[in-house]
Amino acid sequence: MPSAIVHRIARGALLLGGAALLSAVPPSVSASAATTPVAVTVNAPAGLAVVPGAALGVNDAVWDAQLGTTAVSDLLDAAGVQMIRYPGGSYADIYHWRDNTAPGGYVAPDTDFDTFMASVQRIGAEPMIIANYGTGTPEEAAGWVRYARDKDYPARFWTIGNENYGNGHYGSAWEADDHADKSPAAYAQGVVDYAEAMRAADPDIKIGAVLTMPGNWPDGLVAEGDAGTWNQEVLTRAGAAIDFVDVHWYPAETTAAATLAKTGQLDDAMHLLREQIDRYAGPHADRIKISMTETNVDVGRNTQPGALFLADTYSELLENGVFTVHWWNVHNGMGEVSTVAGQTDYADYGMLSSGNCQSDGTVCEPPLNTPFPAYRALGMMSSFVRPGDQLIGAGADDPLVAAHAARRPDGDLAVLLINRDPDRERSVTLDYRGWTPGSGTPTVATLGNGDTAVHTATAGTATAQTLPPYSLTLLTVHPATAPTGAPHAPGQPTATAVTDHAATFTWAAAGAGGHPIAKYEVYRNDGGVSEQLGETPGTSFTAGNLRPGTRYTVTVVARDAAGRASWSSPPLTFTTGTPATSACTVRLTDTNDWGNGFVGSIDITNNDGEALPGWTLAFTWPTPWQSVDSGWNATWAQSGRTVRVTGTGLGADQTVTVGFVGSYSGPNVLPAAFTLNGTVCTTG
Incomplete structure (x- = not known):
């Protein structure tokens, strides 16, 4: 059973088990390195997402007796909480809203929907509501929507179920599901049915479907009888019925240092998720947004690692256009107590203390509702990212x-x-x-x-x-010069005529400020580093000298006749192709995936008119957490992220198939470019 699943099964009870370890600086970081000034680059032309109005979220649960109390509402308001999810993780799939019950679970008094909505409105936040897919019906969910509309509650966002891939279909069952068919195809049909019934009650609501986080179980798995992975099946069958997708992320690491390093995988995870949406969700897939409604850590939940992780994770996800990020949980309960970086950690998923004690009474949490560091980090985030900021x-x-x-x-x-x-x-x-x-x-x-x-x-x-x-x-x-009169930002660029080495970008013109627009500057961005690809007086630009099979992020800045620059446009991310014709063609297929490894098959075709007595195929893994474990039908070697496969005797117009076992510990972004004896190949 994947370790990420262990704590997910435990969530939903007030008392949780867990472990926390003291983290240390990785051995590669020397004392002298720590005294060298760190160079930080802040790159204004590298525009990312604009901060949405519901960016900062948390979870509430019907088993939490503090849900809706004035004390908790005031604390969440002070932290700048903008969205609250209800009725609480896996409980959502056993919860019945009409009578505020959850058969098989515990529901605290005064946690009903009206109490929750009163708290949300007191805070000035927006609700994210989970409709019961596991043991409910479309009619029950539609009744909930109708009730919210009739009460004039501002309930726009509704997710169909919670972590429904955990229903046993892939071998692990922590999520309630009474349906005989537990496949992703059946869930997708359920989403369509729920969406139809719920929109009949209120056509203005937004419907979300549950997906798996790329690089996390069961991402990549195809169960017996399925036509594809969970995400592929759900998006293909229900993409036209949804407005957003919902994912969860709990890095399953045993040290704080390893956990904090995991945030470096979020760019690739979000890239893969967006790519899946665009590939499988059908026409107008770009309208589908992404929410992250649960995240937390296994080490240092109530100490500084939890705070650092929250700030880094919320920031990374918002930069990638996620419209809301939610911490699990407001209250949760004490687990196994330990010391992390000199501070007592109670292994409590809550950002506020539950005030409970160990069974023998020897160790108690701080008084009820005492903020833990993650709460304070959320408050700092509300000062950092304000709606409308870029x-x-x-x-x-x-x-x-x-x-x-x-x-x-x-x-x-x-x-x-x-x-x-x-x-x-x-x-x-x-x-x-x-x-x-x-x-x-x-x-x-x-x-x-x-x-x-x-x-x-x-x-x-x-x-x-x-x-x-x-x-x-x-x-x-503060800026050296006030931005009064600066031009407005250009529109998000689109890419056309994308080849292996070039692409043409087009964007909507920027509105002028105090002076006419003189030109547009086009930038290739990589975090804190930018390269200006060129400039033009018009709203289209063709960039050359690009690398085959490479992901690029491009932004556009308008500059007026007085030299003042606009905000950056929203970013465009695209991947160049490979040559339309080449002396070689390569086709890589993921033939069997088990969530942290896969079997890869590579077909190599010699399109040249002459045989190759010896050949070397080369490619580079896109991330540092991917590797080749073993290979066959050729000699395999990996140095750093570069893989070389050597063989003999590849005749003219002949195809040879080689294979390998690959490992990955994060999003599995497959390589997009290959060379054969130094020639860039066409990919099939």
């Missing part, structure tokens, strides 16, 4: 420092810096690209290891800061 690229040259940045409508920049080193502070220098900071001392908010509150002061400069060990630091920097 997130922009940022990066650091130290793997233990993460950087995120947001551009505000008033011209300010907010920069969030995360020091993942539990033992050493970091001196940081900040370099701003496409934006000039003013000379004043910035306002700096800091949450350090063991802090019981966020500390705010004016400190350092816009270009130099010191990050305490295991800390979150948020600085707000």
Whole structure:
């Protein structure tokens, strides 16, 4: 059973088991490296997503007696919570809203839908409601929608079920499901039926379907009798009926250091998920949004790792266009107590203390509703990402420092810096690209290891800061020149005529500010690094000298006759192809996948008129967590991320098939470009 499933089965009870270990700086990080200033780049031309109105979310559960209390509502309001999910994870698939019951589970008094909605409205947040797929019916869900409409509740977002791939179809069963057919095809048909019934009650609601997170079980698995993976089947059959997809992410790591490093996989995971939506969901798939309604950690939930993970994960997901991210949970209960980075950790999934004790009474949590560090990190996030801000690229040259940045409508920049080193502070220098900071001392908010509150002061400069060990630091920097009269942002570019080496980008014109638009600048972006591909007075540009089979992210900035630059356009991400014709053709197929490994089959065709007495096929894994374990029908070798496959005797117009067993510990992004004896091949 995958380790990620173990704690998912446990969730839903107030008392949870778990383990927490003291993390250490990876051995590769030396003491001298920790004293070298970290270079952080904040890259204004590298525009990312605009912060939505429901970005910051949490989960509430009907077994939580504190749900809806004024004390909790006030705390969530103070943290800036914008969306709350109900009625609580796996409980959603046994919960019946009319009588506020969950057969086989516990429902606390005063946790009914009306109480929940009163709390949501007191906070000023928006609800995310889970309709009971496992033991409910479309008619029951439609009645819930109708009731919410008749009460004039602002209930727009409805997900059909929770983690329904955990219904036993793939061998692990923690999610209730009374349907005889538990396949993804049956769930997809259920989504269609629920959506039809629920929209008949209120045509303005948004319907979400449950998908698996790329790189997490059961992603990649195809069960007996299925035509594809869970995501492929659900999107193909129900894509036209949904408005968003919902995923969960719990990195199953045994150390805090490994857990915090996992956030580096989110860009690729979201890329794969978006790619699946676009490939399988049919026409107008680009309208389908993504929500992440559960995330948390196995190590350091109530200590600083939980806070650092929350800030980094929320930031990464929002940068990738996820419209809401939710922490599991408001309250949850004590698990196995340990010490993490010198602080007591109660292994409690809640961001507020449940105030309970171990069975022998020897160890108790802090008083009820005492905030844990994750709560304080959420409060810092509400100061960092405000609705309407544009997130922009940022990066650091130290793997233990993460950087995120947001551009505000008033011209300010907010920069969030995360020091993942539990033992050493970091001196940081900040370099701003496409934006000039003013000379004043910035306002700096800091949450350090063991802090019981966020500390705010004016400190350092816009270009130099010191990050305490295991800390979150948020600085707000004013621009050197007010942005009055600057042009508006151009529209999101689209790509046409994409080949192995070129692409043409087109975008909607920017609105002029105080002066006419003089030109548009086109940038290729990679986090904190940008390369200007060119500029043009028009709204179309063709870029050449691109690499085959490579993922690119492109943005456009308008500049007016006075030299003032606009905000960046929304980003475009695309992948170049391979040559239309070549002396070789390669076809890679994932023939059998088990969630952390797969069997790959590669067909290599010699299109040349002459035989090859010896040949070498080469490709590069897109990520550092992929590798070849073994191979056959050729000699296989891997150095770094580059794989070389050598063989003999490939005749003219002949095809040879080679195979391998590959491993991966994150999103499995397959290579898109191959060379044979140095020639770039066409991919079939």
